[in-house]
Amino acid sequence: DSGVTQTPKHLITATGQRVTLRCSPRSGDLSVYWYQQSLDQGLQFLIQYYNGEERAKGNILERFSAQQFPDLHSELNLSSLELGDSALYFCASSPGDGLSPLHFGNGTRLTVT
């Protein structure tokens, strides 16, 4: 158990809809990362937060947004969903000290129909 909790585990929704994915980082970790994993794209970095502030952006679509709350949990919001957004979405956390590795949650599997 990595200590990173992601909910829900599975999500099935229709095109055009909006969903919210939730992540609770390991206790003591200040930094949260979101990744998208699909069969044809591999593991794609979306966005990173550190202690509530956006730290880095990767290949995140404008239809997607995220935030990190004062209690350090994070949410990834996906809107105007398309079939191609079907993927595994992972959250990872780290202390943010520049030395520690990432610890991953078990992911949320999103299916857009």
Next chain:
Amino acid sequence: AQSVTQPDIHITVSEGASLELRCNYSYGATPYLFWYVQSPGQGLQLLLKYFSGDTLVQGIKGFEAEFKRSQSSFNLRKPSVHWSDAAEYFCAVGVPGNQFYFGTGTSLTVIP
């Protein structure tokens, strides 16, 4: 720009055989290096990490990796593969600013 290359998309080995998964990185200084394993339907689990010091690092599940600066490589090895090692393996680089770059992964199949 930083990058990580895992040249082998898929590898098949027999149970009990030795294993080496290749990883090459591109970064101006000595990076922090990691190997992760992902079993089907699971998240990525850290196998081992290299920050500095001894270039041969030991990890969990009997894995080890060797950092070779001259070759910009960090190959993962295991002397004897078990059927339970079948999974996807990812090499990653960490750089200042707490940024991480992942390779595209190597899928390992183990034949009984």
